[in-house]
Amino acid sequence: MDISIVIPLYNEEESLPELIAWIDKVMVENNFSYEAIFVDDGSKDTSWSVITQLKESYGSVKGIKFRRNYGKSAALNVGFEAAQGDVIITMDADLQDSPDEVPELYRRIKEENFDIISGWKKKRYDPITKTIPTKLFNAATRKMSGIQLNDFNCGLKAYRKDVVKTIEVYGEMHRYIPVIAKWAGFSKIGEQVVEHRARKYGVTKFGLSRFINGFLDLLSIFFVGKFGKRPMHFFGSLGVLSFFIGIIMTLWMIGVKLYHIAAHIPYKREITDQPLFYIALVAIIVGSQMFLTGFVAELVTRNAPERNQYLIEKEL
Structure with missing residues (x-):
């Protein structure tokens, strides 16, 4: 299988049909064999029912449902365990990430031999209360990790299969997967400018607390990666x-x-x-x-x- 697309979601019932139709169109046009793994992080709406219906229409759809909300990191970790593709793509379910970016991400992993390609939403449609803290965290992460990425928190990323089968993601550490991968020995990390689309359905699921938790997780990664065995x-x-x-x-x-x-x-x-x-x-x-x-x-x-x-x- 060429590609596994891991999609964590929480209360995204409206966007799922449009998202899978878009993904399938891109995959068919590029002759990719693929699977789309939807990980329902304890949604309170009808997201799981929608996924069940989509499974009947698209044989490539797979679904995993948590009993309760564990967070995006847990959803990604379970999705990584289930993925079978040579290249694993992660994207959000809210249609802010464009599936049209997938072919180029796949090509760079396969042809340029990158371990990770991280998306960079250079032009964003987020409010200033979100963009300024994000820039501060990106700067702090670059300084502490030595990884020169502009957007660590972008949900659209591509990984070699070896990477996701090696690392473990927990807490709020999904935004620092490149740092975790680097400490695990996967140092060829690239970046690609990707389209950031305005949210079409629903509301954001993240509050200001994620920045505090994210900073604490960054310190944890830095300490465990450098001094975990000594x-x-x-x-x-x-x-x-x-x-x-x-x-x-x-x-x-x-x-x-x-x-x-x-x-x-x-x-x-x-x-x-x-x-x-x-x-x-x-x-x-x-x-x-x-x-x-x-x-x-x-x-x-x-x-x-x-x-x-x-x-x-x-x-x-």
């Missing part, structure tokens, strides 16, 4: 640094005290009366706690069942 390098380094800063401040205060005593210079302030004493004490305590945290995390990591699981690309 947590002592992170906690231990910070702990030792904090501990020695506290020790140096303490020794400096003691040295000043001894100098005044040896020189017979009056020194009325006790060490414990100085604010610096408490700063040094906190630094020593925090440093010790961080070091112990790293030690415990190292023990947990070394006893984890996946401690020696590594991704092997080729084997002779």
Whole structure:
């Protein structure tokens, strides 16, 4: 099979017939064999009934329905597990992503040997309350990940099959799939300008909370990807640094005290009366706690069942 199109959805009953008709038209015109996997993320409307009816009209349609709403990341992860195509395309169900982009995305994955091609909605039809936070998050993600993409959150992306069968997507991490893929060793990531269409039906399903959750997930990805198998390098380094800063401040205060005593210079302030004493004490305590945290995390990591699981690309 050439292409698997994974479409997560939540309350999109109106757009589904038009979307699958458009997808089928593009696939037939380009002689692609394909499957369209609709993942119903616990919709409250008749989306699942629509998918059931579409299955009768289009043999390429497959459906997965969650019992409740788990989120877009969960829907994508389940869709990736079910996908059988050589190239996996993801797109939103609200008709804001154009199926006409699929042939070029497929060509670049197959002919230019990219691991991922991420869509870039250069011209957007979103309100400013959505576009400004998105730009800030894209800039922060570029800085932290080193991946030079303009639009990490675009739902229209293309993947080699190996990528989606290797990575795991959870939480709110769907917008950071290129970062997850890079940490997994898939570093050939490209970008393609795609059309962003104005929403035709329904309303957006995402609120402002997604930006907070997205930032926290970015920190999680960065930490786990870099220190997941060696947590002592992170906690231990910070702990030792904090501990020695506290020790140096303490020794400096003691040295000043001894100098005044040896020189017979009056020194009325006790060490414990100085604010610096408490700063040094906190630094020593925090440093010790961080070091112990790293030690415990190292023990947990070394006893984890996946401690020696590594991704092997080729084997002779």
